[in-house]
Structures are given as structure tokens and as C-alpha cells.
Amino acid sequence: MVWPNRYSSLWHMIAAPVVWAVHFCAVYGGTALVCARMDAPGLARIGIAAASVVALGLIWWIGRRAWRQWDYASRANRTHGGPRAEDRREFLGHSAWLLAIVSAIGVIFVSLPALFIESCL
Amino acid sequence: MTDSSLHDPPRSAAELDERQPQGQWPPSEEMLAEPVPSDIQEASKERLRAAWKTPTGIRYLSAVNNSVIGKWYSLTAFGFMLAAGVLALLMRVQLAVPENDFLSSDRFNQFFTMHGSAMMFLFAVPMFEAISILLLPAMLGSRDMPFPRLSAYGYWCFLIGGVFVLGSVLFDAAPSSGWFMYPPLATEDEGVGSDIWLLGLSFIEIASIAAAVELIVGVIKCRPPGMRINLMPLYGWYVLVVGGMILFAFPPLIAGDLLFELERSLNWPFFDPERGGDPLLWQHLFWIFGHPEVYIIFLPSIAIASMVVPTAAGRPIVGYSWIVLSAVGTGFISFGLWVHHMFTTGLPAISLGFFSAASEAVVIPTGVQIFAFIATLMVGRVTVILPTLWIAGAVAIFTAGGLTGVMVALAPFDWQVHDTYFIVAHLHYTLFGGMVFPIIGGIYYFYPFITKKKMSERLGRWSFWVTFIGFNVCFLPMHLTGLLGMPRRVWTYPGDLGWDWLNMISTVGSFVIAAGILIFAWDLLRPKGRQTLTERNPWNAGTLEWSHDVPTEAWGARSVPFVTSRYPLWDQPEIVERMDAGRFYLGDAPEGRRETLITSAVDAIPQLVVRVTGPAWCTLVAAAFTGGAFILPTFGIYGPAIVCGVLAIATVIWWLWTATAIIPDKVMKDVGLGLTLPTYVSGPKAPGWWAIFITMLGDATAFAGLIFGVFFFWTARPDFPPDGAAHASAALTTTAGVLLAGTWLSTWFARGLHRAGHVTIARALLIAAPIMASGGAASLIGAVWFPGLQPATHAYPAMMCALVVWSVAHILCGAIMQGYCLARSLAGRMLPEFDADLWNTTLYWHFQGVSGIVTSLMIGLVPRVM
Structure with missing residues (x-):
């Protein structure tokens, strides 16, 4: 069986936190711009909501692929400490999946202030 | 960063087949089991010893x-x-x-x-x-x-x-x-x-x-x-993460240092509000570095714990993937915290909210590794070796520091304790628990590896308990001192505010810490x-x-x-x-x-x-x-x-x-x-290529710090750029952009043609490339010089000139690299099949070409749109 390249890629492993980082920059930078230049908190909040939905969607997709790569159901050994290519593949999948969860929590946390704070002050 | 087999397809027809790894991979058990004759063992040992001999006498240096x-x-x-x-x-x-x-x-x-x-x-x-x-x-x-x-x-x-x-x-x-x-x-x-x-x-x-x-x-x-x-080994994971963090954390500070020194020595007013500057820009650049820095310090020390804990437990770590998650997750999220050092600067509450939320989120990955360590110790058969004592002390102190961290991450609480001794207590708890204790534990653990001798068990225990008690005597009262309102960085204080006895206790504690550290230092350095x-x-x-x-x-x-x-x-x-x-x-x-x-x-x-x-x-x-x-x-x-x-x-x-x-x-x-x-x-595949790649990632981050500065001024200041300000010459910035694209492409083509054997054409391109680079640098300087941008008058021309200074220095460095490749080729030290220098120079120019063009746009086009 030929695996896709991403099964042996560190870049794919960190895809979810990269989404978090882009989301964070977009939310912070966007709010700063909209508040400083237009003083339109409503617009900022809508933008944050949209960015968060997109980010969570992407993270969900990354996490789903990682879940498949981890292949949780098929194996009894879940320490991924063996020397075979499968161990490496599952390890990278497992780590990517965990990172997707943390990234999703991060995105949700960071978008929460926009739910409660309604002004640019 | 992917790989799968011993043999990769050659990247070009000219890549020689015999340059691929050949033979047995992976080795078979029979090959591994075959003994090495003892005379060969001895002879090869001698040769290795000679090759790796450490120089003696003055040459030791x-x-x-x-x-x-x-x-x-x-x-x-x-x-x-x-x-x-x-x-x-x-x-x-x-x-x-x-x-x-x-x-x-x-x-x-x-x-x-x-x-x-x-x-x-x-x-x-x-x-x-x-x-x-x-x-x-x-x-x-x-x-x-x-x-x-x-x-x-x-x-x-x-x-x-x-x-x-x-x-x-x-x-x-x-x-x-x-x-x-x-x-x-x-x-x-x-x-x-x-x-x-x-x-x-x-x-x-x-x-x-x-x-x-x-x-x-x-x-x-x-x-x-x-x-x-x-x-x-988990240590390697932490090193990888921390190395990456250094690359993205230190460069913004270097960019900030450049602006700061330009203000100090040439009076360019980046941080002077009277001339269009803003002191908050420094705070941003400093803390974009400063907060990840805390984790840059903390993660390597916890990495030592990740080596000590399995040894003490006598079993593999529990949750290897979880610890990798923890290291990588902390590495990322720690970059979203910097404004929590700036909660009192008057930024919009909603912005504070983002950083407060991220500051709470980082607790999750940080906590995961602590739980993984505890789980390892619980399922293992623990031998209480001396390093474990220091690690246990570290976890206790760090957890206390982490709890106050959760408190100060909430903006309203922070407004109360900002700049008080509460913060001093918090940061020393995190740094002693997150850095000093694990490092000392690590030194006890690795000392036999480093010097082939052991440190004293008895002195180690004394040192631990004295330092641990002294630390808590010194810093625990500071929480209260801070809550009672004592500000940081005051050289003295009046006697009627209820701070006297707390300060006296802290001072006594500090000397107890010193005694503990001295016991350790003596044990470390005493002749053995x-x-x-x-x-x-x-x-x-x-x-x-x-x-x-x-x-x-x-x-x-x-x-x-x-x-x-x-x-x-x-x-x-x-x-x-x-x-x-x-x-x-x-x-x-x-x-x-x-x-x-x-x-x-x-x-x-x-x-x-x-x-x-x-x-x-x-x-x-x-x-x-x-x-x-x-x-x-x-x-x-x-x-x-x-x-x-x-x-x-x-x-x-x-x-x-x-x-x-x-x-x-x-x-x-x-x-x-x-x-x-x-x-x-x-x-x-070459380590040198990776080194250039990684260095240039850091360098690009510093450049991004400067670009951040431009947009920061644009959002923070109504007069950026000021009405009627002189802009950089459009014609010269365009020329600069074209010349820089030209030198980049010349280098790139030179690499391909050189590899294919067209050495003469490659050399001609390598002569043209530094000329175009110098022309690009000159055009950038001219673009701000001729329209008369006066950097000392306002932050806008100062920022434009700073971008030019940064780019010109990098372009000249790139030109030296192109000239170096030409010289190597002429000297017969770089041949079509041995062309690492040219690969590395081209990689440099991939980064520099992009950032040169961005600079041209930033000074020539963007301000006119703003």
C-alpha cells in the first residue's frame, strides 16, 4: 500500500496550530484595524465570527484526516514506539489529532471575547 | 520535510547515479551480530582518537x-x-x-x-x-x-x-x-x-x-x-520546538533593537509621539519576543524532566504523543500571549480579551505534560534518585507560579496587581520552578555523563532543601507585599505602610537561597x-x-x-x-x-x-x-x-x-x-542548506517585524503618513523592484545552468547578479534620498528609511554571496556536480528577492494607498 506523503510529514502534523495562529493574527489585526480606522465594533464581531467558523471548519477537516491516519481502532498498541513505518505514521496522526483538538479549543477561546464585549473601548 | 526510501529520484538528469546511497538498508540482524576482530577494533579506535583529539595547551582555546x-x-x-x-x-x-x-x-x-x-x-x-x-x-x-x-x-x-x-x-x-x-x-x-x-x-x-x-x-x-x-528522545522534540520558537521570537526584538538604536544614535523618532512615533510599538516588539521567551526558558527545562522521569520510574514515558502535543502546542500558543504584559496600556478591551483567552488556553498543553509525568511515576517503580527531588520541587513551585499566572492572565485582576510585588512573586515562581530547579536537577542527573564523576548525594540534598525553603521564605510573602500595594522597582519605601516585616522576611529568604545555591556551586566545582x-x-x-x-x-x-x-x-x-x-x-x-x-x-x-x-x-x-x-x-x-x-x-x-x-x-x-x-x-539533503533555510526564516520574521511596524503606525496614528509628506520616488522604487527581481532570477538560473554544465553562462549570470543587486540597493537609497525624506522629522520617513537600511544591508550581503560563488567557480572549488554554495546562495535569494520586492512596494506603493 502506498501512503500519501502527508503520512510522513511534520508540516502536516502542525497544520492545525498553524490555522490557530493565522486565525489569531487575523482576529487581532482585523479588530485593531476595524476599531482604529472605522470604529465599527459590530463589523469586527461579525468578522471574528466568520473567521472562527472558517478556522474551526479547517481544523475539523485536518483533525478528521489525522484521525484516519492515527488509525485508532485497528491496533492494540497505542504507544507508537515501534520501529516500523506504521508506528511513525500513527504517531504523526495521533499528535496531529491532539494538536487539532488543542487548536480548536484555542480558536473557541480566542473568539469568546467577541461574544461578550460589544465595543471598541 | 518528507522522505520514504533510501533512493530518491534524481532531481535533474545531471545528478549522478553513484551519488545515491547504495547497499544494505536497514542492516540485517546477522550483520549486526557479526563480531569485529579485536585488532581491527583497537586500530580503528586509535585512528578515531587521533581524529577527534582535543587540542592541548593554549590551543585548547x-x-x-x-x-x-x-x-x-x-x-x-x-x-x-x-x-x-x-x-x-x-x-x-x-x-x-x-x-x-x-x-x-x-x-x-x-x-x-x-x-x-x-x-x-x-x-x-x-x-x-x-x-x-x-x-x-x-x-x-x-x-x-x-x-x-x-x-x-x-x-x-x-x-x-x-x-x-x-x-x-x-x-x-x-x-x-x-x-x-x-x-x-x-x-x-x-x-x-x-x-x-x-x-x-x-x-x-x-x-x-x-x-x-x-x-x-x-x-x-x-x-x-x-x-x-x-x-x-523527548529532549529532541523540545529542542526542535524551542529552536523554532527562538527563530520566531528573537527576530522581532532584533528589529525593535534596530529601530531603538536608530532613535538613540540618529534621532529617528519611532517611539517619540511628538514626531509621529509611538512608544507602544516597542512594547509590542519587545513582548512578541518576551512572552515566548518565558516558554523558551521553560520548555528546555521541562525537557530535562522528561529525561529524568522515565529513568526514575524505570519505564518508558506514558503518553509520548501527548508530550509532543504539549511541546508543540505550547510553542504555538505562547506567541498569542504577549499583550498580557500590556493590559494596562489602554488597548481596546476586546483585544485584551483575545490575549487573556489565549493565556488561559496555553494552560492546557502546559498542564498535559505535567500529568504525563505524574502518570509515568504512578505506573512505574520509582527509585527516588536525587535529581527526582529537584524535579519534584520544580513541579511544586512551578504549579504555584502557574496558578498565579492564571490569575494575572485575567485583565481585571491584572489591573489590580500590575507592577506590584505580586508579579515579582509570580514570575520568580514560574522561573525558579520552570527553569532553575529542573536545570539543577538535570545537572545532578547528567553530571556523571559530563565529567565521568558523581556529585555528592548528601550535599545535593542539603542544597535542595536549603534552596527550596529559602525560595519560599523569600517569594511567598511577596504575593502579600504586592497585594498590600508595594510597587516593583522602587529603591526604598516609607516605614508606615505595613510592608516592613514582609520585606525583611524576603531578604532573609534570599540569603537562604544564596546559601543553597552556593552549596550546589561548591559541589559542582570542588576538585574531584x-x-x-x-x-x-x-x-x-x-x-x-x-x-x-x-x-x-x-x-x-x-x-x-x-x-x-x-x-x-x-x-x-x-x-x-x-x-x-x-x-x-x-x-x-x-x-x-x-x-x-x-x-x-x-x-x-x-x-x-x-x-x-x-x-x-x-x-x-x-x-x-x-x-x-x-x-x-x-x-x-x-x-x-x-x-x-x-x-x-x-x-x-x-x-x-x-x-x-x-x-x-x-x-x-x-x-x-x-x-x-x-x-x-x-x-x-545538505545540512548547510537547512541552516540557511532556518536562518532565513528567522530573518524573514525580523523583516515581518518591521512591516508590522508600518501597519502598526497606520492603525495607531492618524498622521501616518502625514498630510503632504514627501513619498519615496515611485520611479526609483520600481527600478529597485525590477533589479532585485533580476538579480534573484539570475542567481536562480545560474544554479540550474551550472548544474547542467553551462558553467560559462552561469558565471556570466553571477557577474551580472551582484551588479544588479548593487543597482537595486542604490535605487532604494535614491528613492528615499532624492525626494528628500527627512527621517529625523517624523516616524513616517524614519520607518521608510529603516526599511531601506534593512534591505540594503541584506542585498549587499547577498551580493557578497553571489561574488563568493563566482570566485569559488573560478578557483575550481565549485563544479557542476559540487555546487552546494550556489544552492545555498540561491536559497538566500529566494528569501531576499521576495523581501526586496516587498520593500519596494512598502516604500513606493503602500503609503500612497494609505
């Missing part, structure tokens, strides 16, 4: 081996830590009683500034690098770091810069505006203090980045064959000549560094092992015996050269055998001249500083010319176990 540099580095950092600790004690004496006049206010300011700066820049970060340089190759069964001379250069830069910065305190000339150098206090400061901080520490930051590059390449490319990424050597694996650990040779040998690993487990010493029972016999890879040095293996990034498939460089003076000379170039401008001595800069560049060129990308006598080499590897590769 020219050593570059990781074990030597690592020792110097860590002892120097420890020395700076003790010095910074003495400053703290003197401050505590001053604060012991109200209205004290033991120290003058100015001296007190110098002391707290230097205490913070030295602990951060001269101890915490360098200590991580020092310990990693010392330990990492052994953990990876590698001979040395990939670029030993770079380590040496970094060390000498660190020593010169550290002595300069810390020494200033003896001449009453030290910086005195706090370790974060806030403008306007620091920009308006008279005297040389702020310049010493800026230039001295920039110099050290560059050394830190050099070490980070080396460590990342070490982890990615120097793992032993078979050690796939899922088998790497008559003590017997340690056994080889005193803690019965499972990782490769405990296959070390007792008594010591300079070769690192006797032979580079084939690894199939996370804990090879536990799971591969014959591995040490086979390493000793030279059964594995590179068991001999028939040419008498220092060599190490380079393997693929993810699966550690052998790719290359590289010659690593040996002892040299050029590193010391280059560091001395670099030091001159940074230190002399502090005192306004610009002429000699420029001479030093030129000599530093010349020394580095000489160093590269004589020792790197040497065309080998044989293109392939038998490395043992039936495997033949190339001795020269260029492009993404």
Missing part, C-alpha cells in the same frame, strides 16, 4: 568539539547567573528595612535592570543552548553538532557580549531603565547604559539564533539511522581528582547518552548505532557492546578526518556522511571582530567599528572558503554494515 564548547558555555552562563544573583542580594539588602540608603536610587535601577537582563539573556536562554550543545549529540548517538565551528563562534560572541554588558555595572554605566527598556525612559536616558543594553544584547541574540539554527539542524538531520521521528570514576550508566537510564565512554573519549559515539526503540539501552540489549566494538556505522576514521552521519528528517534513513570541521582560531577571531563592530558604536566610535565589521566579514569568508563545501577526494564512502554513502550533497 581553539577547540570546537561540542563537549568542550558545551562545558565552557554552561559554566560561563552559570557564572553570569551567580553575578546576577549577587545583584539581587544587594537589592534585597537595600529593601530589608524602610528608608534604607545602602544603595542609591540610580545604582538600584542599574541593579534591577542588569539582574533581569542577565538572568534572561545571559543565563536562561544560553543555558538551554549550552546544555543542548553538550547533551544533544550524545542523545542522538551522533559524533558532534553539524556545525561545530558555529557553536564555537556563538560561544565566543556570548562570552564577549556578556562580559561587556554585565561588566558595565562595575563602571556605574549599566542600563537602568528595566530589562524591557521601555521608551521614552530608555530612549531619553543619558549616558551609554541603553546603548550597552541594545548593542550588547543584540550581539548575544545573534549568537542565540546561531545556536538555535545549529540545534534544529542537529535534531532534524543528525539522528542515528533508524531513529524515526516517533523514536526521538581523587574520586573514583562513575559507572557507565549510574541511573540505569534507557537513552543513548548513557552509552558514553568512561573514562572520557572525545569522539562522541564510538560508532553511530542503528536504533529501533525509544529507549535503546533498555530494549536493544546488545547495542552498547556493538557500539563499543565499532560494529555500527562510522566505526573507523581511515582518512583521519572528523565525520558524522546525516539522515533524513522524518525516518532517519542514512543520506550522507559529512566531514565536520576541527579546531580553529578563525571562530575566535571572527567573534572578536564581530564584538568590536557591536561594542565600539556604544561609545560613538564608528570608524574602527566599521573596520571591525569588515574584518569580521573577511574572517568569516576565509573560514567558509577554507573549510566548507570542500570537493571530496572520493564521492562515495563505505560507512560500514554494507552501506555506501555520498560524501557531498547539495540542496535540501
